Amino acid sequence: MFSIIRPSDFPKSLTKSTKDYRAADVVEVLQEIFFSKCYLCERKGFPDVNIEHRDPHEGDLVKKYDWSNLFYACVRCNGIKSNIHKNILDCCQTLDVAQAIELHCPIVNNDGHKVIVKIGNLGSNHEIESTIKLLDLCFNDTNTALKGIGRHTLIQQIQRYQTKLLIIKDELLDDTLILTASEKNMRIDKLKVMCDPEFPFSAFWKWYITRDVDLSKIVGNVF
Template sequence: MINVVKSQPAPLCLAEEAKKKSGDYKCGEVLIRVRSDFHNKCYICETKAPTTINVEHFKPHKRGKLKLLKFDWNNLFYVCGHCNNTKLAKPQYDDILNCINPDNRIVDLIEHIFDPLKSDSPDFKAQIQTQIVLNTVALLEEVYDGKTVLKKIEAENIIDALTKEMNNFVYYATGYLKSDDNPQEKRDFYELIVAKLKPETAFTAFKIWVVKSSPKLLKEFAQYLPQ
């Protein structure tokens, strides 16, 4: 999970739909804008171009005053079906780190760890022991573990994609560190690493932590790390 910037102002149709008895919060350009803002990635698992897409209400909307959250542009997030269903209707996950809030520096607050040679699933470590961080860690763990047979299969599919992305990135990082005697090769690996650290790539948080965990890589690529 990484931070993203939500485009402003809100789509004009949201205010109009909010006046209706059964208004549609996915109106007009909402889907296109939210897809672009979140780089066509699920904001929780960071799967790129998910095949099941939901526009999620980050904070649940209810009748009365909270009904306004249904049409609140800053409450509409891009999420895959697996993560949305994992988070749905669980009060613990109503209070997690908000990736559009720049004060919630997610990649600094949660270490994302995955080495496919050592583990079948990722690990997440809270860097501070606050409840909101712990809730977010719990959600990420459930997303990648799955508690039902269906959810376990979906999680395995996400991990397969994560494995491919991380194997490529570690290959680039290792190649960069070992190519001091070949300047052209070193430049090639440098450019590949920079490209893979862009926020629009899949599973960016895991790659950020590969860099953060290596003093040599961090020295060279700190300027390219998304927040």
């Protein structure tokens, strides 16, 4: 998960008598502030965008058109969350959601090798526990054939970036490469770019760097 800043001015389509939370002005602002990323799995630039109600509206018109309740999500995560998962962390609030939940991607792409989703650096509370349960399904659910295919593709996408990180890590640790200070700094800067909220799956890279004994010494604190 990644933190975003939601502007307090809300789109006009939420104030008109004919309210529409899927209207262009709403979707465009959400796309911009969420960096075209799903607020749950952090994939970026997916074709089937859903406007997700963090607090399921279940017919409640206030919740349905509440600007602060609208989130940018992919079809897979929106379907998994449905109206079953409640009390999910709000990535627009001050809590550092990336730091609240630790994430690690497996090296192998196989249903038996799960993404690790666990309590991070900020202790536990009800919202963190609920969000861990949901994210565990978003990253690991293979209950149906379609969810299995969706999960395989998602892991492929995460692993592609993870491989890039591992190449940079190897270059930083390989003394035989004889890097200049600027060549070394360029690689450290690339790792920091991967930790920006707008970068795909940024929470994974923050946690990789934080937990890796060698990289954390070289890159420093990324939270």
